[in-house]
Amino acid sequence: MTDLLLSQIKPGGESPFGTDEYVVNMGPQHPATHGVLRLVVKLDGETVKETMPVLGYLHRSIEKICENRTYPQCITYTDRVDYVSAMSVNLAFALATERLIGLEAPPRAQWLRMIFVELQRLASHLLWMGAFAGDIGALTPFLYGLRERERILDLFEMTCGQRLTYNYIRIGGVMIDILPEFVPKCKAFLDYFEPRIAEYEELLTYNPIFLERTKGVGVITPEVGINSGVCGPSLRGSGVSCDVRKQQSYLFYDQVKFNECLQNDGDCWARYRVRMDELRESISIIRQCLDRLEPGPIEAKLPPILKAPPASEIYSRIESSRGEMGIYLVGDGTPKPYKAKYRCASFSNTFVLDQLTRGWKVADIMAVLGSLDMIVPEVDR
Amino acid sequence: MGDQIVQWVAGLLQQAYALLGLSSIAGILDRVVCAVAMFGFVSVFVMFLVWMERKVSAHMQSRIGPNRVGPFGLLQTLADAVKLTTKEDVHPVKRDKIPYFIAPILAFVATFMGMVVVPFDNKVVVADLNIGVLYIIAITSFTVIAILSAGWSSNNKYSLLGGFRSAAQIVSYEVPLVLSIVPIIMITGKLNFSSIVQYQQQAGYWFVVPQFVAFFTFIASATAEANRAPFDIPEAESELTGGFHTEYSGVKFAMFFLGEYVAVVVSSAVAATIFLGGWLPLPFLGFLHIPGFVWFMAKVLFIIYLIMAFRWTFPRLRVDQLMDFGWKVLIPITILNILITGFVVLLLGKGA
């Protein structure tokens, strides 16, 4: 079927002028497709007839590799599964292993984990905002988003030395305790950042051109969304309450107050609004966590070799920046996982791209793809 | 003061012709010298504009922009131009040779030709045509041919799509462009640019005051004519790589690029002349004795800055929304403007 799509030009479309369909390849190297994603698009003039994502250009067989590494060694690979939101994947794997083996991290580690995962959510959404606006054509918010993201990455660098692939959240706790100046710096950053969100919204949210490009475009109805496996902010834009932090609470999310951001329209604009609201909610969560931080150990007592019980398995989900990230681990009594499966949000979210763009224009493919917050390393692993 | 300088230079030129024994064709030589001077001036000005765009966009994005090559990075464009001229001319093998070659030349030349009728100061204009406005409108349509040729001859699906979109866009936005100038012509009764400026001098106000709607529609249509954001779908990098100029490299690409800036300059110069009073000083600052030329350039730069700010602030319109905006929003507004202006002219009896 692929060669059919790639080489055929079918005469006689549905238009009364007798236009032909032709196939355009938005190839793996492309300024807008968020990485090496290839889209084979069948067009009739300007209207999209079918969009077929071709995956696998960034397949690094992380799942196979993890079968040959011990559990702590796998944590470094989790950073690369979603390098824009590496703390979340670290956390997902660490939590999954802890549940499999039956460990629990001490409270200070849990609070620290929450702070860093929410900071990571801020950083990821800022990058998404820039990329989304850039796809639509507004090139300036990208720079603003990166400017704030730099400050968050400075906070990360202060703590664990890394700016992108942290390897910070380990099994049983976190790698190293925060420096004393982290808390005031973090609070200063949050105070600096909160009014900036209003700036970005002023530039984008009610801009007539932005509204024209995103309102009513790429509508995911709740039924289609749930059935097709859409998750995270993309599904919350359609009004479905699906936040794993609320439904299957982990760490101490049940002890902090935050709202689940929902919108009802299900179009690109709604998804944009959900993520902008989530920025504010994350700030509130981080502030509450910083207040509740107490001195204590940051790592649980671990056996020298971490072994899973034989014939055990766990499916553990967290809410990463892009949606639901699930880790399925099968243990067999050895220090290495028998099977490690990463269920990534972008994989399911990209599936609906075809349904959403049929009958729309080429420019809408970019708008929809941007609004789904798709990251290729998550799709391909 | 500008016309005094021009007369002094003209005098010098007459002496030069006499020396060289060419007095018989002095008239033609005058014209040639004017055209070359205009060409030189606009070329340098466009290079300055490229630098200005990079600086303006940088400061809007909390960056710095070029600051290494020359003082404040002013020689950056020169460096880029040198780089582009020394680049290998990569071209598709199966291209259509003649249109492929002509398209960038046409894009560059057609926009330059528009600058000859714009007055920089009182009587400082290369060709003071009586049909100046008509000439400008006719010349700016040449870019459609250039873009279509580029898109078609590149033998590339992306370029073709880009060429079609661009042609549709330019042709559609010609209409509100012309219609927004019509009220001015109705009021003054003249097509000559210098006369329009003189009318504003005598009337005591600039046409932007009664015709601010026409001013805004003119600026919007001019931005669309130059394929600039928010109407830059034909060149949208994030969608179809480069649009109609994907397959061009080196000098040919530089010509498209500079041609776009010259189109912006021409549109801004026309807007400054018609709506903002050309070389006239601001009404209450006339005592400062600043030459008209400087006022004119200040106004042109102001409009160019506006157009640049549009690009870095607004997202891009989708192609069907772009057409909707041109046909369903701008044209009714301009027609309404013409109606109202017509009524006012009838009532107050101004112009012809």
Place this chain on the structure above:
Amino acid sequence: MTNEELKSKIEADFKDKIHSVILSGQKEVLLTVKSEAYIPLCMDLKNRPDYDFQHLSCLTAVDYPKENKITVVCHLWSYNKCHQLTVKLDVDRNNPKAPTVETVWKAANWFEREVFDLYGIVFEGHPDLRRIMMPEDYTKFPLRKDFTDDGFIIKPN
């Protein structure tokens, strides 16, 4: 429903369709289903309001060469009821065929393509079964335990 209640309810409702349902050491409900009852069970689990497993969270497979089987594993979640279930289907390793649940949850479309690509299980009834990660003309199944990658071997001259 808590996981214990869920396990008892499933035992009561679907006794004939399943091989076994257990509560694992990690307190998850694991259900092993009979091959012919796979699709009807999934339909029931999705549509019955007391189960309401609308969300197919993940569909993957685990290779057990020693027991000569590959297990297809579906993880289900209910947004309304907030309970989780794991459905397993054992497939013969030498003749790996399984029914598709794409008609039940569309999300299974790409998950099953990935399982086909990496394990070689043919899902009968799948509308578009082709490789998703590996190149189209790849012949092996990478995530199987007996996979050997020839790699790029640079032979010395």
